[in-house]
């Protein structure tokens with residue numbers, strides 16, 4: 001037992017070291033990212049599948065909480081210990097310090113073990129000298145963290161948010177009845193009936209031993225939080241997909257008919273591409289159409305291709321390496337016949353649920369990207385968070401406009417897992433302003449939670465778009481909009497039924513004229529700046545727990561100083577979050 005724990009700690013430390021280091025071979029290349037390295041460790045047999053959730057939690061926790069862990073160790077005097085005070089074989093921890101006492105390069109194993117003791121399982125397992133050292137100082141380290149939190153030097157502990165386990169059916173490989181009997185036979189779960197509300201309370205209330213189905217969205221099963229399905233046969237076979245409920249909104253909003261010719265502009269790891277494929281197969285009444293899934297990142301393209309194969313979709317889904325912005329969208333071009341496009345571009349990821357590892361809180365949908373928190377690490381170099389979000393928003397608008405140039409395109413679904421209006425309603429308004437062939441239509445009419453309702457300029461689009469939040473929907477924060485080609489026969493804002501290829505041709509001539517009349521093509525147009533917010537006192541419940549039962553209606557502020565955490569592969573993180581939940 002202790003040996004297994006030590007092997008796991010050593011593996012986590014190797015991955016952390018790879019990520020923190022500057023170089024590495026292709027296998028341990030830090031650019032590959034921690035999650036991919038965990039994945040490789042599991043397929044290479046270095047980590048048993050059942051321990052993948054623990055490994056993921058250790059690696060992501062140690063990396064995300066690095067600063068907190070080092071400060072606690074430093075305050076606790078760990079780096080001042082003389083060699084004689086260290087257990088036999090323990091590396092000199094002060095090697096990682098510069099002359100003025102700053103940390104140059106933390107010992108990766110120390111980070112992992114400190115994470116376990118202070119923020120993770122709070123237990124010390126393993127046998128190495130570093131484990132022995134931390135074990136001997138566990139109580140004082142934990143007191144140091146508590147003191148730092150009390151003095152405000154560290155963020156208060158945020159209670160772990162437990163989302164239910166959402167599982168989507170892949171209709172290419174299975175059916176609802178097969179899945180139900182699998183849950184009952186293999187997992188010994190009993191169906192508890194369909195919940196009568198879509199509130200977070202209704203959803204998170206799936207008791208142990210039971211399962212249910214989504215009250216609003218088709219094909220989603222809801223299992224108790226913490227259900228470990230990482231070794232489940234149907235998940236392994238690609239018949240069931242672990243996907244957050246909110247991330248299923250986009251393909252449902254697009255609603256492609258079986259013969260649709262589709263593009264996913266930003267596809268990897270392919271959750272939404274493959275959801276589209278499943279919907280097309282489910283409704284198959286005529287020959288299947290096709291999906292071209294663009295991915296510009298070569299590593300992520302590999303993940304996408306693999307998953308297309310695993311989920312049985314290779315015959316009609318193609319992974320295409322390259323930037324969608326270079327795709328030929330001209331009349332008569334390669335994508336002349338495309339009717340449906342899904343746009344789920346890189347975003348700030350500000351809607352991802354609070355992370356127990358870092359203690360960061362859930363951003364509210366009324367939050368704005370803070371100017372100086374500096375937590376959006378990837379886009380725009382040293383730019384402020386609000387500048388990075390603005391850069392992301394510009395790219396989001398350009399991808400939508402590029403897609404809307406496709407000559408036979410009928411429907412576009414747009415989504416982000418951001419809660420910021422700058423990447424959501426503002427993007428929709430900007431796209432409507434810059435072209436005149438598509439209007440915003442009502443996406444998923446049965447979804448109860450619509451767009452921001454407190455901003456006068458959003459009044460027309462707010463009832464048409466969908467939002468999701470942990471507080472209201474039991475999911476990560478999410479936004480979806482549906483655009484439809486204007487046929488001239490429908491009222492603005494009304495939703496047509498899924499458009500057939502005949503009506504595509506009918507409206508084509510009219511649209512050609514509109515094509516010529518495309519409005520501004522400038523990529524530098526600034527989005528509407530967010531209105532100034534009235535300063536409210538902080539909400540005590542939100543500060544303490546990371547959420548509050550009054551949600552956006554609360555009269556106190558839910559603003560956080562680190563409202564956004566940038567992650568390009570946000571869907572990976574969603575899945576990772578589910579994994580971390582399993583630890584609870």
Ligand SMILES: C[S@@+](CC[C@H](N)C(=O)[O-])C[C@H]1O[C@@H](n2cnc3c(N)ncnc32)[C@H](O)[C@@H]1O
Nearest residue numbers: 266267269270271272295296323324344346571
């Ligand atoms: C938010 S993730 C997509 C998640 C995916 N839709 C899913 O549900 O699994 C964005 C992905 O799009 C890729 N991407 C961003 N902009 C792109 C572009 N212009 N062309 C192709 N891929 C792009 C990124 O590399 C990243 O893998």
